[in-house]
Amino acid sequence: MSAAFSRPRAGGGGFGQLLRAEWIKFKSVRGWVAAMAAAALVAVLLGVLSASGDHASCSSGPVEVACPPPVVGPGGEAVDDKFYFVHRPLAGDGGITVRLTSMTGQIRKPDVTPGQRNVVAGVVPWAKAGVMIKESVEQGSAYAAVMMTGEHGVRMQHNFTHDVAGRPGGVSRESPRWLRLTRSGDILTGYESADGTTWTQIGTATLAGLPQTVQIGMFATSPGDLTVTRGDVGGSVAAVRFTEATGEFDQVDLQGDASGAWRDDDIGVTVAPDGSEHHPGRAGQSGGVFSVTGVGDIAPTIEGPTPERPLSSALTGLILVIVVAVMFITAEYRHGLIRTTLLAGPRRGRTLAAKALVLGVVTFAVALPATAITFTVGGRILRDNGNAVLPVSLLTQVRVVVGMAALFALAGVLALALGALLRRSVAAVVTAIALIVVPHVIATTSVLPDSAAQWLLRLTPAAGFAVRQSIPQYAHVLGHYAPIAGFYPLSPWAGLAVPAGYIALILGLAVLRLRRRDA
Incomplete structure (x- = not known):
């Protein structure tokens, strides 16, 4: 993915000017813009295709009929x-x-x-x-x-x-x-x-x-x-x-x-x-x-298809976001433009913060409609296919959609921070995927014992996936509360706080390295 963008003018401009310069830089590279759009499109298409292939029916003697909807309590829950x-x-x-x-x-x-x-x-x-x-x-x-x-x-x-x-x-x-x-x-x-x-x-x-x-x-x-x-x-x-x-x-x-x-x-x-x-x-x-x-x-009831199921296909789109985020910083090192960028913004921390903020906002703006479409359309397809999807409140639906978009944004910023620290595209992409994607895949498939999977989703940035869990754990309901069953060890917002903490740490290390050596 090639990068060719205008060099910012030298000077110590304010933070607003740094943001504007980074935004111009991002949108001037068509490959990055196209890759972000592709990430959103892939997330939607794979989510919809996954829902389309998920059919359910119940038997009434020799006849297959649609499964009845779940019983709903006074609070709207199944x-x-x-x-x-x-x-x-x-x-x-x-x-x-x-x-x-x-x-x-x-x-x-x-x-x-x-x-x-x-x-x-x-x-x-x-x-x-x-x-x-x-x-x-x-x-x-x-x-x-x-x-x-x-x-x-x-x-x-x-x-x-x-x-x-x-x-x-x-x-x-x-x-x-x-x-x-x-x-x-x-x-x-x-x-x-x-x-x-x-x-x-x-x-x-x-x-x-x-x-x-x-x-x-x-x-x-x-x-x-x-x-x-x-x-x-x-x-x-x-x-x-x-x-x-x-x-x-x-x-x-x-x-x-x-x-x-x-x-x-x-x-x-x-x-x-x-x-x-x-x-x-x-x-x-x-x-x-x-x-x-x-x-x-x-x-x-905690058993049954959950409304966030179509979002499980978002990992491919997330990988594309990680690649773009890493390129957004490492391309400047590869083309020798990092010194020009730092000349325009001599304060290293502010410059890197501006780049991270622009990438985070762009990623969130792209991911939000993608997750909303996938959640809404995929959920409708699941129900049309006979699945008795567990109902959740409107507030929970909004939290799942907005939270997943926020997770995309945090993953992108974390990948950018790794790119700024490691300054090598391949190394940063592999590390980001190893920290965010791989732990989630391992923890939610039949690989690890439940306790090990839960610790993995507490200690790695993959903890952020907890934001998509729509059905809570109930202390008075005995259930298989494990990642393989769709339950995360941290609450939704506590889960998002884990990748945010990684971002603060890695961005801090990247700033220290920038202050010691530009390139």
């Missing part, structure tokens, strides 16, 4: 809302108090003998049994619940994403737990007690817009048992197997207008094409004692 519910209608204010005397279950483990199911007694850490007030029996409707969990003690949760811890410990017939949930208008309050006499408030939830009549009762549910093992060629393999949980309740006391008979509902149960229910829950009542068994979870 949720799992599958549990067994024994309930009555509650008109107006009121509450429910119960004593939970036991919590048991079954877990299917990997088969030891081929063809023989390996089912053991026990409950998974986030199995749940307790009391709930829910807007309706529709999946995704607003709710609040006080519950006992498998290993996380008593919790109060509401609207899927909110979780407040109560007392730790377990439950047994020798050491039962009393749970209480009350409603006063839109305010729901959860309590717990060890003896049914002294009560401790766990938390409150405001569920705006609750109807006059809601559903109140007892529930149980149990998410799958997650096991993560090493793959045959490195990396990790996650598997989720069937579990169920059973809660035993007595001393059930309803407050308020909760008349009528108890009703059983298996919320969200999977129905086979022949009409049979797959792993149904169940309930029983005898002498004031209720037994409720459930399968599933009441929590945000």
